[in-house]
Amino acid sequence: MASAPYQVHTRRMEDFSAHELYALLKMRVDVFVVEQKCxxxxxxxxxxxxxxxxxxxxxxxxxxxRILPPSQAQDPVKIGRVVVSPSHxxxxxGDALMREAIAVCEQHFLGHAIALSAQSHLQLFxxxxxxxxxxxxxxEDGIPHIDMVxxxxxxRA
Numbered sequence: 041m042a043s044a045p046y047q048v049h050t051r052r053m054e055d056f057s058a059h060e061l062y063a064l065l066k067m068r069v070d071v072f073v074v075e076q077k078c079x080x081x082x083x084x085x086x087x088x089x090x091x092x093x094x095x096x097x098x099x100x101x102x103x104x105x106r107i108l109p110p111s112q113a114q115d116p117v118k119i120g121r122v123v124v125s126p127s128h129x130x131x132x133x134g135d136a137l138m139r140e141a142i143a144v145c146e147q148h149f150l151g152h153a154i155a156l157s158a159q160s161h162l163q164l165f166x167x168x169x170x171x172x173x174x175x176x177x178x179x180e181d182g183i184p185h186i187d188m189v190x191x192x193x194x195x196r197a
Contacts, residue, residue: 046095046102046133048140053087063101064092071123080181091148093141095133102128103137107144116155116189117145138169142190153191160184 053061069082091107106121119141124133145154158166160177166188175187 044136045131046097046136049094049096050091050140050144051094052091056092060094060101064094064104067101067104067125068121068123071126072121075126076183078181078183091144093137093144095137095140101125102131103133105137105141107141107148110149110152116153117149119145119154119156122156134165138166142169151192153189155187155189157185158188160186163188 056064065083073079073082086108087106089109091109092104093107094104095102103124104121105119105123108118108120110117119138122134122137122141124137142154145152154171155174156166156171157180158171161184163173163186169190171188171190173186174189177184177186179185
């Protein structure tokens, strides 16, 4: 069986080199602020306590996501800042990234539902990973979003 065309890393912010952290933050700003024409505070203070899932091809960052631990025992774990490098789109890396992020959530936060705030046009994409809408559509930083949750199933509890 052929190996995946990428390596997966899950790390805390302090485990990144300065160059790796720069590449991750640059990709997020390039997509979420510049490409989507959405000026908002990308550096929101939540990266320090998060787990970061990255897909790499050598030193080339292909995709990344941020996982925020539950605030309280009954709260869900949250996946956010899900992004694929514009130069690597069309390779199903979003699917791979979500599978990896969900696996990390289930490994580190057993028994917790998984929540995310999805851009509305991606609702069907997230539904393919068993996320269900839990809110009406709302604007976040000028972009339509919807809250979604992937409940804890008996097989994952």
